[in-house]
Amino acid sequence: MNTKRALEFTSTIYDAVLCPDLWNEVLDNFVELVGAASGRLQVIDQTYSEHKCAAVSALYRNTPDYEKKFQYYFDELSHEEASAYEYIQTRPEAKFVTEYECLGITPDRLATHRPTTWMRDNFGIYYRIGSRLNTNHAWQDYLLLQFHDGRGQVTPGEIEFANIFIPHFAKAVELGRTFSVLNARFKAVLSALDHYLIGTYLVTPDGTLLLQNTEADRILECKDGLVKDINGRIGLSGDNSVELLNLISKVSATANGESMDTEQIMTIPRCCSSLDSYVLSICPLRDPENTLDVNFRGAIVYAIDPSNISIISTEGIARLYGLTPAEDAICSLLVKGLTTEDMAETRSVRIETVRSQVKAILRKTHVKSRIQLVKLALSINLPIDQDPE
Structure with a gap:
């Protein structure tokens, strides 16, 4: 690994925080660094439609009518890979995995997988790897890499090297959320x-x-x-x-x-x-x-x-993380800093019941403390003044 080059590239990922138009350029440099043919960054926020990204590297951008071709893929073929995205999203770690692992098939069966052959015929790529970028259920962010047809399977070493940069893509996308919403609302x-x-x-x-x-x-x-x-x-x-x-x-x-x-x-x-x-x-x-x-x-x-509890909203956490109505009520009290005893009194339930519900909330939301729950709530519901004036 060229450490200096890797460090220099990593720093440029953070250029896209304030300037999301630079994501295409970041991807161009990334695919060159890791030896891929092309790359895609897909960002979807279920809470804020203003924050979205569908950046692609040069191979796609330089292909005539690539947007129409991608539209065909999404309309006609993407449903055949829905299980692969679900697999990526539910993995415990944000690391690259191969498409055949996501699909639950052997590499030799890729030749009969329609989306794979379509990618090969239209863009000259064959093997693909992908990773989610976070565990926040309100965000669906994916980083995908594609490799030229005929070059052989992606090696474990190549995947390990590409994994180094996932935390930085994830952090830059996360930081960019606030700025994207501010820009959309206040220009x-x-x-x-x-x-x-x-x-x-x-x-x-x-x-x-x-x-x-x-x-x-x-x-x-x-x-x-x-x-x-x-x-x-x-x-x-x-x-x-x-x-x-x-x-x-x-x-x-x-x-x-x-x-x-x-x-x-x-x-x-x-x-x-x-x-x-x-x-x-x-x-x-x-x-x-x-x-x-x-x-x-x-x-x-x-x-x-x-x-400063006035800026903290737990709206959406119950839906995104499967909290029961009772757990949802406790969640809103927990982020406000109420003690177990105070929550029990407010809810007119036993202290043991509250303790059990708090444990369930922390388990379902994958956090370990009230402070982490506050951070999660603030990431889902950005505390932004709604008045443009």
Whole structure:
């Protein structure tokens, strides 16, 4: 593996967060790096129709009438591969698998599989691998790679190498959701961040604040854990900023082609109140259009305030994760921070019943704590001001 080339490519994935039109170019570079013939990125959000993507690499784009051909595939052939997508979506890990594994057939039977032969006849590709990008039931995101006919089966080594980049595609798509919805609703991205009700900071590798939204300003003004220091950097109350700045530097290294970190999570205790700790999510970010700064390659820091329950909605979780009506009711109380005893009293049920329902909620949603449940709720129902004015 060419480590330098892999690191440099990884950094460019984050160009598409603010500029989704660059996904085609990212795919072009990806298929070349992993030795594939073509690639597709499919993004579907069941909550926000504004966020969608159907990026394809150059082999498809350079084929005459490729959009009509794909429409034929979706209309006439895709139903024969529905089970393959279901298989990918239900796998416990986001890793590439071969199409014949997804379909439950042997490689030699691909020659009689209509979608495979159609791909070969129209695009010269034969073997395919695919992966989901996340476990969020509201999102159906797939990354697919196709290989030239006649080159032989995809090797385990090739799959292992391609797997390295899945977390970065997943994180870039996830980060892009908020910006896609903001752009669709307010015809702006960075200048519309005040409509996003989670504290958001865009920082340089040394932690210098370049941009923050209204909620981020509110958090800083509270001086209850997070502050802006005299050098204009994000920091912690007291003299404990070293760990935070180290994490920002570590994540920013990915944006600069020097690391493979996708995200760092940090809990920030309150220093002046008994409210729940802030939860920071620190991720790589690049600004290819130089809106922030020339060649900005730093980090985006989200500060989640679990005590700000007005922005947390559990709508849709019951439907997406199969919660019972009783579990749905407990879920809405749980994200608000109620104790087991308070939930039992509110619901007029026994404490043991509430404990059993909480366990069921955590199991079904694949989270381990109330904070993780809050993050899930915020990812499904983005806290965006609905008033465009």
